[in-house]
Ligand SMILES: NC(=O)c1ccc[n+]([C@@H]2O[C@H](COP(=O)([O-])OP(=O)(O)OC[C@H]3O[C@@H](n4cnc5c(N)ncnc54)[C@H](O)[C@@H]3O)[C@@H](O)[C@H]2O)c1
C-alpha cells in the first residue's frame with residue numbers, strides 16, 4: 001500500500017478558496033508524497049434548493065463563489081470543519097478574516113500534532129489585547145507552525161490560469177518546501193521569503209489602500225492621483241509593519257505581496273470597486289457589499305476599522321494620514337474629496 005506523508009485540506013471555499021482548491025487539488029496528483037484527496041470545508045448553504053457541498057461534489061464547480069471553473073474531482077467538499085481537518089498535515093486557511101477565530105476554536109485539540117498551517121487570509125485581528133496577525137491567532141490556538149501566502153492574485157484571474165506571482169512567508173524552511181510543491185504552477189509562480197509578518201501585513205493593509213483607490217476612481221480624479229494613493233499607501237504599509245513588528249524586511253515590499261498586490265488590488269479588486277460605487281451612488285459600503293458581491297466579503301472595510309482603532313488607542317493617527325482619512329470617509333461620512341485634502 002502507498003504511504004503518503006502529507007495530506008492537505010482547505011478551510012474555506014469562497015472565491016479565493018475555490019481558485020486555490022483548483023491548484024492544490026491538481027498539485028497533489030502531480031507530486032509524490034501527497035494523499036490524492038483534498039477535503040475542503042464549505043460553510044454550507046442552499047443554492048436553488050441544493051446544498052452547495054452537493055453541487056461541488058457532483059458538478060465539481062463552486063456555482064456560487066467561482067462559477068464556470070471546474071475543480072479537480074479529488075477536491076471533496078465537506079460541511080464539517082473538524083471532519084475536514086482531523087487527518088490533515090497541511091491546513092490551508094482561506095476564509096474572510098472575521099471568521100477565523102471561531103473556526104480555530106472549533107479545531108482546538110482536533111488536529112494532528114504534526115500538522116502545520118498556511119494562511120491565505122488578508123486581514124488582522126484586533127481585540128482588547130491589541131493587534132494580532134491571523135497567522136499568530138492560528139498559532140496561538142492550534143500550536144502549529146504557520147506560514148502565509150499573499151500576492152497579486154485576483155481569484156478569477158488565477159482560476160483562468162493567467163500568469164501571476166505570489167509570495168509565501170515562512171519561518172520553517174522545511175515547511176516552505178512542502179508548501180511550494182502544493183501551490184507552485186507555471187502560471188502561479190511562488191517565491192518564498194523568511195518574513196511571515198512582513199508578507200502578512202502587506203496582504204492585510206493593501207485592502208485599506210484599495211478603498212482609497214476606489215474613492216479617487218469614484219471622484220474621477222484620474223491615474224496620477226491613484227498612483228499617488230498607491231505610493232503613499234505603500235509608505236504607510238511599510239511604516240506600520242516596521243512600527244508594530246521587528247524583523248520585517250525592506251525587500252518584502254518589492255515582492256508580489258507588496259507593490260504588485262497594491263497595483264492589482266487598486267485596479268481590479270473588489271474593495272476598489274465597492275469604494276468607487278460608494279462615491280458614485282452615495283450608499284454605505286456595507287449595503288453595496290451585499291448588493292454587488294453575491295455573498296463575497298470585503299476585507300478592507302473591517303481592516304480600516306481595526307487599524308484605525310489600534311492607531312487611535314496609541315495616539316498614532318497623525319502618523320498615518322492616508323489610513324486615517326480612508327477610515328473617516330468609510331465610516332464617519334467625511335466627503336470623499338478629503339482623500340487628497342487631508343494628506
Ligand atoms: N477573492 C480574491 O480574489 C482573493 C485573492 C487573494 C486573497 N483573498 C483573501 O482570501 C480570504 C478569503 O476570501 P475569499 O475570496 O475566498 O472569500 P469570499 O469573499 O468569497 O467570501 C465568501 C466566503 O465566506 C464564507 N462565509 C460566509 N459566512 C460565513 C460564516 N459565518 N462563517 C464562515 N464562513 C462564512 C462563504 O461561505 C464563502 O465561502 C480573504 O481574506 C481575502 O482577502 C481573496
Ligand SMILES: O=P(O)(O)OC[C@H](O)CO
Pocket residue numbers: 122151152153154155207210261264265268269270271272298299
Ligand atoms: O478583491 P479584493 O479587493 O478582495 O482583492 C483580491 C486580492 O487580494 C488581490 O490580490
